[in-house]
Amino acid sequence: xxxxxxxxxxxxxxxxxxxxxxxxxxxxxxxxxxxxxxxxxxxxxxxxxxxxxxxxxxxxxxxxxxxxxxxxxxxxxxxxxxxxxxxxxxxxxxxxxxxxxxxxxxxxxxxxxxxxxxxxxxxxxxxxxxxxxxxxxxxxxxxxxxxxxxxxxxxxxxxxxxxxxxxxxxxxxxxxxxxxxxxxxxxxxxxxxxxxx
Numbered sequence: 238x239x240x241x242x243x244x245x246x247x248x249x250x251x252x253x254x255x256x257x258x259x260x261x262x263x264x265x266x267x268x269x270x271x272x273x274x275x276x277x278x279x280x281x282x283x284x285x286x287x288x289x290x291x292x293x294x295x296x297x298x299x300x301x302x303x304x305x306x307x308x309x310x311x312x313x314x315x316x317x318x319x320x321x322x323x324x325x326x327x328x329x330x331x332x333x334x335x336x337x338x339x340x341x342x343x344x345x346x347x348x349x350x351x352x353x354x355x356x357x358x359x360x361x362x363x364x365x366x367x368x369x370x371x372x373x374x375x376x377x378x379x380x381x382x383x384x385x386x387x388x389x390x391x392x393x394x395x396x397x398x399x400x401x402x403x404x405x406x407x408x409x410x411x412x413x414x415x416x417x418x419x420x421x422x423x424x425x426x427x428x429x430x431x432x433x434x
Contacts, residue, residue, distance in 0.1 A: 273298070333429065386428070
C-alpha cells in the first residue's frame, strides 16, 4: 500500500536501506530531508516489525544535516540545555514548548517574507538584510525569556526534606503555598496557550 491516512510509508530494512512505497524506489536520508522541506508527510516503519520509527529517522536526518560543514542550526548552548532536560521534571513540557516556538517562528517567518516582498519586490535583498535578522534575534530572545519564565514556574516542585506532622499554623502556610503554586500553574498554562495561538 503506497499511502496510509495521507502519509507516504517509508520502510526501513535491516540493511538500513529505506524504501519509499509511494514511488516504489529506494531513498536516502537526503531524499527524506528534501521531502520534509517540500512539506510531504511520511511515516517510517521498520520493514520487519511494522514499528513506527519516524522519530529516530528524523533525528538521524538532523544529525546528518548538523554534520555538514557550515550547516549547523543547533548552537552548543542549546544542545547542552536540551540534554539537561532528559530525565528532568521539565522533560514533559519541553516538547510542547519547542513545538509552539517553532510554529510561532515559522508563522513570523512567513509574515516577514510577505513584508519584505511588499517592501522590496521579488529581488534578492542585499541591502537592508540586517532588519530581518534583528527581527529574528528579537523573537529568539522573547522565546528564550518565555522559556526561562516557564522553567522558573516549576521550581516549587523541588522536593523539600520531609517534615514532621505540621502544627495548625504551619498547615495554614502550606495551604497558602499550594494556592500560590496553583496560580503559577494557571499562569503557565495561559502562557502556553497564548504561544499556541
